[in-house]
Amino acid sequence: MRVALFVTCVNDALYPQTGIAVVRLLERLGVAVDFPAAQSCCGQPLYNTGYRHETEPLLLRTAAAFAGHAYVVTPSGSCAAMIREHYPRIGRKAEREGRGTDLADAATSLAPRVYELTEFLVDVLGVTDVGAYFPHTVTYHPSCHGLRGLGLGDRPRRLLAAVKGLDLVELSGAQECCGFGGTFAVKNPDVSAAMGTDKIASAAGTGAEVLCAADNSCLAHLGGLLRRADSPLRTLHLAEILASTEEEPPT
Amino acid sequence: MTRTDLGMPAFPEAAREAVRDGVLRANLRHATHTIRDKRARAVAELADWDRLRAAGKAVKDHTLRHLDRHLLRLEAAVTAAGGTVHWAVDADEANRIVTELVRATGEREVVKVKSMATQEIGLNEALEAAGIAAYETDLAELIVQLGRDRPSHILVPAIHRNRAEIRDIFRAEMGRWGRPAPDALGDDPRELAEAARLHLREKFLRAKVAVSGANFMVAETGTMVVLESEGNGRMCLTLPETLISVVGIEKVVPTFRDLEIFLQTLPRSSTAERMNPYTTMWTGLGPSRGADGDGPSAFHLVLLDNGRTDTLADETGRQALRCIRCSACLNVCPVYERAGGHAYGSVYPGPIGAVLSPQLRGTGSAIDASLPYASTLCGACYDVCPVAIDIPEILVHLRERVAQGGPVTRHGIRVRIRPAHGHTAERAAVRAARLLLDRPGALRAGERLLARARRLTPRRLPGPGRAWTDTRELPSVPAESFRDWWTRERGTPQ
Numbered sequence: 001m002r003v004a005l006f007v008t009c010v011n012d013a014l015y016p017q018t019g020i021a022v023v024r025l026l027e028r029l030g031v032a033v034d035f036p037a038a039q040s041c042c043g044q045p046l047y048n049t050g051y052r053h054e055t056e057p058l059l060l061r062t063a064a065a066f067a068g069h070a071y072v073v074t075p076s077g078s079c080a081a082m083i084r085e086h087y088p089r090i091g092r093k094a095e096r097e098g099r100g101t102d103l104a105d106a107a108t109s110l111a112p113r114v115y116e117l118t119e120f121l122v123d124v125l126g127v128t129d130v131g132a133y134f135p136h137t138v139t140y141h142p143s144c145h146g147l148r149g150l151g152l153g154d155r156p157r158r159l160l161a162a163v164k165g166l167d168l169v170e171l172s173g174a175q176e177c178c179g180f181g182g183t184f185a186v187k188n189p190d191v192s193a194a195m196g197t198d199k200i201a202s203a204a205g206t207g208a209e210v211l212c213a214a215d216n217s218c219l220a221h222l223g224g225l226l227r228r229a230d231s232p233l234r235t236l237h238l239a240e241i242l243a244s245t246e247e248e249p250p251t
Numbered sequence: 252m253t254r255t256d257l258g259m260p261a262f263p264e265a266a267r268e269a270v271r272d273g274v275l276r277a278n279l280r281h282a283t284h285t286i287r288d289k290r291a292r293a294v295a296e297l298a299d300w301d302r303l304r305a306a307g308k309a310v311k312d313h314t315l316r317h318l319d320r321h322l323l324r325l326e327a328a329v330t331a332a333g334g335t336v337h338w339a340v341d342a343d344e345a346n347r348i349v350t351e352l353v354r355a356t357g358e359r360e361v362v363k364v365k366s367m368a369t370q371e372i373g374l375n376e377a378l379e380a381a382g383i384a385a386y387e388t389d390l391a392e393l394i395v396q397l398g399r400d401r402p403s404h405i406l407v408p409a410i411h412r413n414r415a416e417i418r419d420i421f422r423a424e425m426g427r428w429g430r431p432a433p434d435a436l437g438d439d440p441r442e443l444a445e446a447a448r449l450h451l452r453e454k455f456l457r458a459k460v461a462v463s464g465a466n467f468m469v470a471e472t473g474t475m476v477v478l479e480s481e482g483n484g485r486m487c488l489t490l491p492e493t494l495i496s497v498v499g500i501e502k503v504v505p506t507f508r509d510l511e512i513f514l515q516t517l518p519r520s521s522t523a524e525r526m527n528p529y530t531t532m533w534t535g536l537g538p539s540r541g542a543d544g545d546g547p548s549a550f551h552l553v554l555l556d557n558g559r560t561d562t563l564a565d566e567t568g569r570q571a572l573r574c575i576r577c578s579a580c581l582n583v584c585p586v587y588e589r590a591g592g593h594a595y596g597s598v599y600p601g602p603i604g605a606v607l608s609p610q611l612r613g614t615g616s617a618i619d620a621s622l623p624y625a626s627t628l629c630g631a632c633y634d635v636c637p638v639a640i641d642i643p644e645i646l647v648h649l650r651e652r653v654a655q656g657g658p659v660t661r662h663g664i665r666v667r668i669r670p671a672h673g674h675t676a677e678r679a680a681v682r683a684a685r686l687l688l689d690r691p692g693a694l695r696a697g698e699r700l701l702a703r704a705r706r707l708t709p710r711r712l713p714g715p716g717r718a719w720t721d722t723r724e725l726p727s728v729p730a731e732s733f734r735d736w737w738t739r740e741r742g743t744p745q
């Protein structure tokens with residue numbers, strides 16, 4: 001099986017180790033990975049801030065970059081939700097505005113081929129035990145767009161629970177948003193920080209060593225708060241835990 | 252609400268104070284979490300919740316699509332049953348109509364049933380200016396009124412107050428309005444409720460005019476429906492001689508049968524009850540026409556537009572008109588929980604307020620232009636909404652209106668509005684970002700530049716970046732982007 005990796009702009013620029021982990025993990029599971037170089041940003045930050053028209057070229061670019069790939073896998077619930085939920089919406093709006101069907105066609109062609117990493121593992125590959133080893137106490141924060149947008153359900157937690165050596169502890173109030181929210185984090189910094197502070201307090205209260213999520217943008221916010229507070233709790237993307245083995249622990 | 256609230260600071264500034272108020276945060280956290288958990292249990296009891304939700308959405312959508320027809324049918328039915336229907340295009344007209352109606356009775360005071368529509372139009376203030384005293388009779392509204400406060404929640408307007416604060420308000424203020432609170436009043440909920448009961452009883456027995464809203468209006472029969480928990484509403488609706496109801500035009504449902512859905516979904520969503528203790532329904536003056544002294548002898552229905560028809564013209568935004576004001580979205584909203592209701596600068600706070608106020612009032616003021624951004628788009632509101640309003644979708648749609656401008660309907664006329672103030676720099680930055688992101692070559696060059704300067708990454712950023720670094724560290728910049736790693740390891744990507 002062959003997949004195209006949509007690494008996302010945030011991971012490309014700031015969290016390459018997450019992208020590398022996805023490549024290692026998928027290859028370990030016998031999946032060949034391509035990295036189409038024409039990919040960039042899905043446009044979510046622009047779209048969610050109110051710039052639909054600026055998002056449109058990025059929609060077309062993303063759709064073109066992944067044309068011909070039957071499976072597009074991404075380690076971000078919110079970017080997957082952007083493509084699956086919002087791209088078709090952008091296409092429909094453009095059509096209604098009498099601007100042709102290019103956007104709608106691109107969106108409907110790409111959307112069903114995009115999988116968030118845990119969906120791909122559980123639904124397509126049919127695995128929950130990915131052969132990982134991670135001897136640490138971990139608590140999992142389900143990011144909102146994965147949880148409510150994509151309906152990832154217990155997939156991430158099932159994958160974590162099957163990791164050898166990993167002790168999964170429940171995060172109280174797990175379903176509550178961490179307060180990142182894209183540009184919300186800077187447009188409403190006080191509320192954003194208050195939400196994040198409550199989230200890291202719950203995470204610290206579990207006694208876990210690692211706070212895990214399937215979206216690095218949430219972890220940038222939570223990790224930033226944790227490091228400012230000099231907390232020993234560290235953040236790690238789910239892919240890095242699933243990629244880790246006895247021989248190759250996460251960096 | 253309109254006049255006072257429009258001078259409000261934008262949401263982020265208003266929220267800042269609330270976030271720092273420890274007592275308020277604790278009150279809100281406790282109250283919202285309690286009701287949110289209870290709601291989840293009450294909803295989980297119904298195996299067909301999803302279908303009820305879909306049915307509620309469908310009935311409301313159908314009604315809104317043919318709103319004109321249903322309203323005319325309602326008018327005919329109410330009139331046939333002995334009521335009088337008035338049409339108010341905006342808040343001023345509605346206030347004028349109600350003031351005139353009260354004046355005509357010769358009365359100088361009215362009792363009020365809890366109603367969002369009358370708060371929306373600022374009716375109490377308008378009546379006061381005309382020398383008419385309006386007494387709120389809902390317990391929480393009474394607390395807000397006595398405390399000269401503003402409501403901060405749709406269902407529990409005094410949610411920001413705790414018991415001790417309520418006791419203090421009762422002790423200090425009740426005497427100025429009527430029967431004073433007992434000197435030894437404690438903060439036990441039963442004691443507080445009893446003090447309110449005695450205070451209000453006096454008002455009920457004296458009042459000749461009542462003003463209410465309605466949760467639903469049935470077009471086919473002309474029946475008004477009010478759901479409540481305390482029974483105070485029932486007193487107001489039955490004891491006075493004249494009853495005036497001010498109701499938003501979107502509250503109409505076509506048939507009596509449609510109530511079956513909402514009488515299940517509304518109580519479970521709002522108070523987490525299987526059924527609310529009091530449901531009062533009346534049709535005009537009823538068959539007795541008030542002749543035997545049973546119930547009011549005059550009924551006036553004031554149908555309120557106040558921006559609703561304009562909202563209805565917007566394909567994405569119109570779904571906000573499905574709202575049945577249950578307040579479930581407030582109770583699950585993490586932003587509401589921290590910012591409190593007052594920060595929303597409207598009688599409609601929380602997620603529904605963030606999509607309703609900028610539509611009903613327009614996005615011209617600082618507060619209204621900031622409301623669409625008062626959300627992380629986490630989607631918890633959409634999940635609980637009993638009529639499936641996709642609030643995040645409307646928020647993004649309204650952000651577009653604020654940031655880019657675009658077509659809106661104002662007073663029935665389609666116009667193009669300009670972007671709101673203060674978005675020029677953002678627009679330029681977004682455009683620059685898009686140009687960069689649309690050129691992977693340039694993006695790679697940018698990433699390399701960043702990587703080379705990574706040791707220089709400051710702990711605190713100047714300008715708008717401060718909003719991040721005031722409370723959070725920046726992510727550390729890696730030595731190599733993923734793209735460069737791939738090229739180094741795997742050769743040039745296809």
Ligand code: SF4
Pocket residue numbers: 520573574575576577578579580581603632635636637638639640
């Ligand atoms: S938007 Fe939905 S959840 Fe919120 S108050 Fe209205 S009906 Fe209730």
